[in-house]
Amino acid sequence: MKVAVLTSGGVAPGMNAAVRAAGQAAFARGWEAVVVEDGYYGLLEGEIRPVKRPELWGLVQQGGTALGTGRSSEFEEGEGGKEKALDRLREAGVGGIVVIGGGGSLAGGLELDERGLPTVGVPATIDNDIPGTELSIGVDTALNTAVAVIDRIKDTATAHRRAMVVGVLGRDSGYLAVMSAIAGGADATIVPEFDTEPQELLDLLNESYEKGKPRFTVVVAEGASPTAEGFCEFVNEAGGGYQADLTTLGHIQSGGTPTAFDRVLAARLGAAAVEALADDANGTMVALSGDSIERVPLKKVAGQKRPLDPDLYRLAGVLSALPER
Template structure:
């Protein structure tokens, strides 16, 4: 293989730039030309493809977001759109493609692989919702952003003796809420994977208030519902002064943590190795701190699960 391409797709995640850097530099180390595809699969269809060199990825390892940018692309879900993408890759002589993103991005990579075009997936999403890997690129950075915000909210919650509902990202996966809630000692953690009894949440708040607790923190993943609506329900049920903070897109930005930079570098480099070995249709991941690979198709049909022991512990510690 003499030429490979790399693109980022779906929601951006801190550490994507570190992964791009690893792909580019690992490829050049092996004397392979590497091409960056801008704006995801939409850019692939439109032919927004440029050759990259060592200087192209200089001074980006510490930057959030993605220098290749990202975009949604409904057209690529069709056979015609996928063929347009393959035509562009063949036009530039690109023989393999590395796709950095989440499950939607991996579906595009799998379709290309099925049509004879070798692809490797690199998991990049703050939600940490990709089966087959302990962590995804961007999760650790987003988690630390949330924790920093909660710490600041706790200061004012204590000063004013209020209950705070904090809505975090996680449409279908509760990892951000669970990890942040455990790290910050939240009284209740509400995630899509578990159906919490509202009355149990209320009773926990009331017990804390009765023993003189000055404030309470509830972490709610967006997939459970609106933080504003939940906050209104809490105040009505407990008569405790309640405020709501929706963290929103602040969770996606910022300089990646050391953990995300190292993970992205390891995964990006491994993706190049897999292409050189002729092992198409794979996703790279990390298990027990070892870099592994798994069939993308298996990843797509497997359901994401939370760490049950951590969830149980969060309940035990929030009495």
Template sequence: MSKIQNIGVLTSGGDAPGMNAAIRAVVRASLYYKLKVTGVLRGYEGLINADFIPMDEKSVANIIQRGGTMLKTARCNEFKTPEGRAKAYENLMASEINALVVIGGDGTFIGADIFSQEYNFPIIGLPGTIDNDLEGTDLTIGYDTAINTVVSAVDKIRDTAESHDRFFIVEVMGRDSGLIALRSGIGVGAEAILIPEAKTGIDDLIERVKHGRKDKSSKIIVVAEGDEAGGAYNVGEILKNKFPHHDIRVSVLGHIQRGGSPSCADRVLASRLGVAAVEGLLEGKTKVMAGQVNKEIVFTPFSRTTKHIDAMQITPAWLKLAEILSL
């Protein structure tokens, strides 16, 4: 018989579309199983400050379509210290919260893993990050929305690029992972895609531009912010110096990739994983992330989920596909 009676739920790290859908699922699944559920505001900072709110059905009404997170999010350096985690544990005990669902990325799970081991506290994580860079799930909550946001933005940029015969260097998020750049780059028909994993290099890009189709007066080059070329502005300056006769512009999409109403795919994924997290806690699971692999729910230890992916999604086949389609 599970001793869990009150589940706390929080969002931590960078926000991602679909986090509200995940919160909603955790709350409603908890209530379905006759449990109390408590919202923790601003992630681990809220644990340390005892910033807790009781939640019920009405708390999560009309939020599934909203981007961001109703519980707010923050990065908390104090939680990285033993003293900070001790405060968090004391507050959880005082509020009779005896399990947690944490929604976030690798930093969130590293903190959860340490805390759970120190205090033998039941925690299950949900993969909420637009980067899709966690093991143990085919897709993370927010990734589908983010790449569709990029595709929509770059389609508009393509219109003006063709109207003015311009080259556009478009930077997308992905400090350590090029999955957003790779998938969206293929989706928009980019002439080149620069990602950290491929090590394409600026020299290869220059050769592509130099020997590319002469009748193609506009080009879209998608660059992940963490690419070794140094980001879109650096790539743009290099190309301007090498090809002064081309009209080269830079566009950094930035935080629009984090916002907006989540796609149906993200809403359904978040909903399914939120319910799975509550059921997993009741079954005695802890120190794991709930994910979806081949359409099935799986639970992966925190220690195996965190960065970086084993390139299972950035294979030579994907890179070859991008090269073939860029002709």
């Protein structure tokens, strides 16, 4: 059997480790492995090539994705694009494909599977918004990156007695913001899933200043309202005790060397995806459930978002002394 491996969507640290694991698992079964470069865009362009074992050496510790990633409106929007993708894979002799990526990428994998090409998905997104899996590849690395920045910012904030507003990724999900606020000991967090009243937060900030707290740290998700920039301006225009400074992490969170946890998770999921193909358990996503790797139907994943756990948000509030909501 010839297995293809594709990465698509946003970059997540550990994608390369998953590619390596899928390739090695295929070779261990005596199968052939090919890779699709530049995601679904590359698939439509026929960018499919064989891969050999030596090419996989060293991938486990590399950030990003060596295969490249690219979305394709032609694939997403039209039936013709999906049929073209299938034709490209069939011309290459591919009998099954492993799709590594976020929700949109996995939805594309479901389209391929429903049209007759056995497909298994591997969740990889730093937003951790894919349902059915406790963690996606890349989340642990992104979280550690954010916490390291918050720890360093606290040193400067304390020295200057300032409020630091830290913007993290998460257009539709506040998972990274909440978890980095908890782990980094931040004083408040603003996320898309829950409303935040700027004046209420400013009152807390000023109360902290009056009680002699040397700093105040707010972690804001990318898609939250107010935005990180907006809240920083609000604080400075109000003229309270603290002067506020803004630090936006941006895509620094989606790059860098993956943590050991992400490498192991990627290895387990990548190999499990090939095993699922071997068991004719296609149309599934391999997922972390407790200590086990489970198979979740792609139909339950495609087009869905994992909600932010309200208990985690409440915990962040308790630990940072936010008013009860």
